[in-house]
Amino acid sequence: MHLSSKTDEKSALRAPIAPYFRRPHWLYVLWALPVSLFALPLAPLTLYRANWALRNGVLEITSPALSAFLAGPWFRRLAGDQGFAAASIGHVVIARDAHALASCRAHEHAHVRQCERWGPLFPFAYVLAGLYVACTQRRFGAYYWDNPFEVEARLAEHAVYVSPRDNPY
Ligand SMILES: [Zn+2]
Numbered sequence: 617m618h619l620s621s622k623t624d625e626k627s628a629l630r631a632p633i634a635p636y637f638r639r640p641h642w643l644y645v646l647w648a649l650p651v652s653l654f655a656l657p658l659a660p661l662t663l664y665r666a667n668w669a670l671r672n673g674v675l676e677i678t679s680p681a682l683s684a685f686l687a688g689p690w691f692r693r694l695a696g697d698q699g700f701a702a703a704s705i706g707h708v709v710i711a712r713d714a715h716a717l718a719s720c721r722a723h724e725h726a727h728v729r730q731c732e733r734w735g736p737l738f739p740f741a742y743v744l745a746g747l748y749v750a751c752t753q754r755r756f757g758a759y760y761w762d763n764p765f766e767v768e769a770r771l772a773e774h775a776v777y778v779s780p781r782d783n784p785y
Contacts, residue, residue: 644707644732648728648735651735655708658710661681661685662679674708676717677708682710682711683713686701686702687712704724707728722775723770
């Protein structure tokens with residue numbers, strides 16, 4: 617998931633996603649399918665004015681109802697005032713609108729790659745990693761901010777957004 621922030625706005629609409637397919641893509645899709653299926657209950661939120669696109673093998677969806685969902689009190693409680701700008705569920709990325717999608721794309725696609733690695737174990741690995749860092753650091757905010765999966769996704773953002781000459785990764 618990705619928090620709304622003003623830095624997202626600045627980093628919007630930059631470089632395209634580098635291709636990362638290492639084996640036939642359908643193998644990754646199949647491995648991550650148990651997670652992707654959890655996007656299905658959100659289908660009713662895509663019935664009105666939704667935009668769909670397939671990008672690097674990831675289904676990206678925005679709609680007004682998805683926007684309200686991501687800004688809902690359940691996410692605001694977890695992430696702070698604004699909720700989430702975007703979220704990935706297996707090979708499905710949902711975002712508030714086209715701008716949020718563009719600014720969060722590198723981050724969310726990094727989560728997709730993580731899900732391709734971990735498959736159905738990914739949600740459990742994510743939660744356990746978050747709980748571990750929250751317990752060891754004794755603060756709840758570490759669950760998100762210091763979760764190794766989030767740290768990796770933020771690094772992926774920088775890998776896309778800085779010029780190759782300045783890229784330390
Ligand atoms: Zn994230």
